[in-house]
Amino acid sequence: MDEPFSLNPEIPAQLTGQGAPEEPVSITEILSPEYISQYIEWTFEINLWELISTVVTILIILATTIITARLLDRMLKRSLPRVLEVGGVKREVDETINSITRRMLVASVYLIGFLLIILQVPSLHRVAVAMLAGAGIATIAISFAAQDSLSNIISGIFLAVFKPFRIGDYIDFQGSYGQIEDLTLRHTVIRTWDLRRIVVPNASMGKENVINWSIGDPEVIWPVNIGIAYTADIDLARKIIVEETRKHPHVLKDKDINVRVTELGDFAVNLRLSFHVPNRDLAWDSGCDIREAVKKRFDCEGVEIPYPYQNVILKRQDADPSGDLKDESARVEYCSD
Numbered sequence: 001m002d003e004p005f006s007l008n009p010e011i012p013a014q015l016t017g018q019g020a021p022e023e024p025v026s027i028t029e030i031l032s033p034e035y036i037s038q039y040i041e042w043t044f045e046i047n048l049w050e051l052i053s054t055v056v057t058i059l060i061i062l063a064t065t066i067i068t069a070r071l072l073d074r075m076l077k078r079s080l081p082r083v084l085e086v087g088g089v090k091r092e093v094d095e096t097i098n099s100i101t102r103r104m105l106v107a108s109v110y111l112i113g114f115l116l117i118i119l120q121v122p123s124l125h126r127v128a129v130a131m132l133a134g135a136g137i138a139t140i141a142i143s144f145a146a147q148d149s150l151s152n153i154i155s156g157i158f159l160a161v162f163k164p165f166r167i168g169d170y171i172d173f174q175g176s177y178g179q180i181e182d183l184t185l186r187h188t189v190i191r192t193w194d195l196r197r198i199v200v201p202n203a204s205m206g207k208e209n210v211i212n213w214s215i216g217d218p219e220v221i222w223p224v225n226i227g228i229a230y231t232a233d234i235d236l237a238r239k240i241i242v243e244e245t246r247k248h249p250h251v252l253k254d255k256d257i258n259v260r261v262t263e264l265g266d267f268a269v270n271l272r273l274s275f276h277v278p279n280r281d282l283a284w285d286s287g288c289d290i291r292e293a294v295k296k297r298f299d300c301e302g303v304e305i306p307y308p309y310q311n312v313i314l315k316r317q318d319a320d321p322s323g324d325l326k327d328e329s330a331r332v333e334y335c336s337d
Contacts, residue, residue, distance in 0.1 A: 054120055054121065057120050058117050058120050058121075061113055061116050061117055061120065062113065062117065064113070065109060065110060065112070065113025065114075065116075066113075068109055068113075069106050069109040069110055069113075072105060072106060072109060073102060073106050076098070076101070076102040076105065076106075077098075077102065099160075099167060099182065099183050099184070100156065100157065100160035100183065100184075100185065101160075103184060103185050104185065107185070148201075148203070149186070151202075151203040152185070152186045152187065152201045152202045152203050153185045153186065153202075155201075155202035155203045155205065155206040156183065156184065156185040156186065156187075156188075156202040157185070158206060159183060159188070159202060159205065159206065160183065164210060164212065165180055165210060165212050165214075165215075166180065166183075166214075167180050167181070167182065167183055168180060168214070169212055169213070169214035169215070170212075170213045170214050170279070170280050170281060171190070171210050171211060171212050171213065171214075172210070172211035172213070173190060173198070173200070173205075173208065173210050173211075174208060176190070176192050176198060177192065177193055177280070177284075178190040178191050178192035178193060178196075178198065179191050181197070183202075184202075185202075186201065186202060187199050187200060187201050187202060188200050188201075188202060188205050193284075213279070213280035214280075218278065218279040218280070219252070219276055219277070219278060219279070220276070220277050220278075220279060220280045220283050221274055221275070221276055222274070222275060222276075222277055222283040222284075222286065222287055223272055223273065223274050223287075224272070224273040224274075224275075224287045224290060224291055225262070225270060225271070225272050225273075226241065226270075226271045226272075226273060226291070226294060226305075227265065227268035227269065227270050227271070227305060227306065228268060228269050228271065228298075228303055228304065228305060228306075229268065229269070229303075229304035229305070229306040230268070230269060230306075231304065232269070232303045232304050233303070234261065234269065234271075236301065236303060237259075237271065237298070237303050238259040238271070240294060240297045240298065240301060240303065241259050241271070241273050241290075241294050242257050242259060243297075244290060244293040244294050244297055245257050245273060245275050245290050247293070248286055248289055248290055248293075250277050250278065250282045250285075250286045251275050251276065251277060251286065251290075252275075252276040252277065252278065255275070255276035256276075257273070257274070257275050258273070258274045258275075259271055259272070259273050260272050260274075266308070266310075267306050267307075267308050267309050267310075268305075268306050273290070275290075
């Protein structure tokens, strides 16, 4: 009966896995693939070829995932709007649904690629099993640690489903007027009138009050406040304001133009002009133009726009020769900007 490998002196110990590789006799043997493989396997208890194979597989999966995600993103940018259009979805809704759906599908591709990479590493199999076993506790821990991120993602999905605003809509948000430029799973991008980009987390967009000027009828009633002096003729001022408003090209002529007295202020009679414009984007510029035109007409027609001023009454008591007190009052009027 033949002896086992471990007891047969004719078989080198390094080939049986029972000892270190023999000392090479030359630099050529040190650099040979066989010696390097045997040394790594004996020292680190790792199969070199299996390690190289795993690394190459992981790199292939990583490259395939990235390429697939980018190709899918480009394909969805071109094809998904056509599919939604065939399905009868409006273009305004199309862009919002397209943005959210595209990002969710791309994120799914990256997630699948990440899971495939984990499966290629044997040492991570136990970690995966342990994660599944403790999924309940892990879910609670992750929920607390990433509650803001999860809240933004869930809010982004709700915004895409319920559509309080869509990509391309004009809105007022926290005192800023702008257009919805992009809607992602995490945040919303608002482009303001002065070309700033406001990046707002979706959770905040879901909680704050948003004025959407693009829902339903885009027509807007825009107010302009104008003050005149107490000595000015209100009817003449109203006539001038209406005439100058009708001259503006953006004002809808078939709609009513109203001028109302809204307040009897400290130094002025305050009038409010209200007129109709096709959309919110034209309203502010139209109001500025009308205000300037009215000021010029007021100057020509002699209608005063008063400066802010205050009345100050000074009282002084002086004694006359008979011993009686004499009251003297002085009234001072001055203007204050």
